[in-house]
Amino acid sequence: MNRIEIIPYNNLDERWELCRELEKEYKNKRFKNYKDLGNCFIVKHYNTKHNIRM
Structure with missing residues (x-):
């Protein structure tokens, strides 16, 4: 299951x-990917199976 x-x-x-802010967090591996749609950003977070501690 993906968290968006x-x-x-x-x-x-x-x-x-x-x-x-998103670029800084992306470089620190806080989330998987982000995209600008023109009026909003979509941020895709890691799955719960990914071994990253927050």
Whole structure:
């Protein structure tokens, strides 16, 4: 089972701040992948079987 989180944003300033935060967390292996759809970010988290402690 995959865990997917959707984070909406309203303007370009919010998008820029979210993008910076998500990039930092992605580099620290907090989640598997993220994608920008134009008005929200979709964040795919690791499965519970993945051996990463949070």
